[in-house]
Amino acid sequence: MPKKIRLGILGGGGDSLIGVLHRVASHINDNYQITGAVFNPDFESNMAFAKEIDVPLNRIYKDFDTLIEEELKLPKDERIQVCSILTPNFLHYPMAKKLLDNGFHVICEKPMTTSLDEAKDLQKSHEKAGTVFALTHTYTGYPMVRQMREMIKAGALGKIHKVDAVYYQGWINTIIHDKEKRSSVWRLDPKKAGISSCMGDIGVHAFNLVEYTTGLKVNELLCDFNYLYEDNKMDVDGTVLIRMSDHVKGVIRGSQVATGEENGLAIAIY
Template identity: 85%
Template sequence: MPKKIRLGILGGGGDSLIGILHRVASQINDNYEIVGAVFSPVYQESLDFAKEIDIPTNRIYKDFDALIEEELKLPEEERIQVCSVQTPNFLHYPMAKKLLDNGFHVICEKPMTMNYEEAKALEASHQKSGKVFALTHTYTGYPMVRQMREMIKNGELGKIHKVDARYYQGWINPIIHDKEKRSSVWRLDPTKAGISSCMGDIGVHAFNMVEFTTGLRVKSLLCDFNYLYEDNQMDVDGTVLIRMDDHVKGVIRSSQVATGEENGLAIAIYGEKGAFRWEQERPNFLYKMSDTQPTQIYKPGHAYNSELSLDGTKLPPGHPEGIFDSMANIYLGAARAIRGEHYNDGEFPTMQDGVRGMNFIESTVASHKQGNIWIDLD
């Protein structure tokens, strides 16, 4: 009999976007219960946030070390089983390592560590621990990304010979073109953000997508970065030539100054027998191309999809997965009304909408039955 998994949260308090994303995601399949947390380095903020989202405060801890120490005192069947690490990048490694070393499972935001050396050290801890470690390369969770992987594994593209992946954003433009801003923001300060801005933040997603979908490994690369001003030398743009084996090549393009692009992650994979194209901003549409047949559009939830893809689809074809959010918005409006809070007209459909609907349906039947005549609504 399934029981909810006891989840601890590190970071992600207040308005943190990543906090919302993890919290929502952890609830969607009825699998997790948040039982403990350090939402913020400031204890009082952690407590306040726990109250705000209605989580019992007795296991909100002062800091990460206290969380480990106190949880280990609890009997195993009450103890946090897995921690979700949503703290700033430099804390990923020490927290994940200590969690694994103390027998906790870990769900960790990316980048996993600050550098490759830490990554290999964490890998060693992980292997010793025998615990689950999940890295939230979120995009691999899309049903159609999974579908690509499975179809390629089944040989439906034949031998792959070319890969082209891209992650283009434009959000850093207003910062980079402003001398004041570009010299003060932590993202562009190598002492705070690490060795790379663009490649470390988003290029690595494109890289992960290439290896995840093709099942091939990048053997070597040649890279050129761009920065737009001499006074700041963090990469805000870069192109990477990749070789997967002698005759399988590709390119990974990544930019934070691609004006007007939002989350422009996309991949094209070309093989002997076919090809795929997929874009993150229309995640339900997977294009399978061929030199001789009409292009096919695969969509989620169909019987023709792979088991891995279908496992990630909760609703029938044609519901963009975002429909959960649409419904959630209606629940949100209703919650405000129930609490007697202010809400705007239009936040949720009301009784009047229901009455109108029935009036409409009955009128259509009446019009049709009486020989297609005009019927007035009330």
């Protein structure tokens, strides 16, 4: 029986929305084993969460740098092979770069970086490392999305005329209207989230599905983003008109203040 892939997890602790999804995904085909982690920057919380989800404590580290240092001391056939980066956005680039530079494979939540310069630098590190770098646009893995792509590719829909993709959530409503809360959530802090909240978090998934399913590229776009309060100008809602190749036009809609919506992703190709 083949050995499981040794997985490290960075972030994704008890208060993380995405952490449980990565843990579930890692067990779907029984291919991964969580081997080490830094779930939380507070070490006591880190250890407590590891106990809660029944992960061995001997390789729960106090911080990211310690994880790298200690894992590299181990024989290659024992150390973590791949790390999932589930931290706030501003940490994705430095963590991914250090992992690549030390020979680890990387599974990274989007955004990969928060600037073009960082992306170019990370690309150089990846090319030099020759390891796997996976960015988690995971909706492309769903069977119906694959079916849709193959039908379009085979010409079952004929000539594509229009695309309409939407990703609506409502979770930020419980935070955005309270000044103290909206000032303390990292997704609404440009220093931690980058320049975008809604479109950077969920709009990119709709954009990704548009190009993935049609095989066409977005050439031009016109954006109208909205924020709700002058003291926080991070977008929480937006509409994007897109022009694709071959005279195809469409729209991408995203929102984190669509009350009643939990995780409403949909795409229509006409």
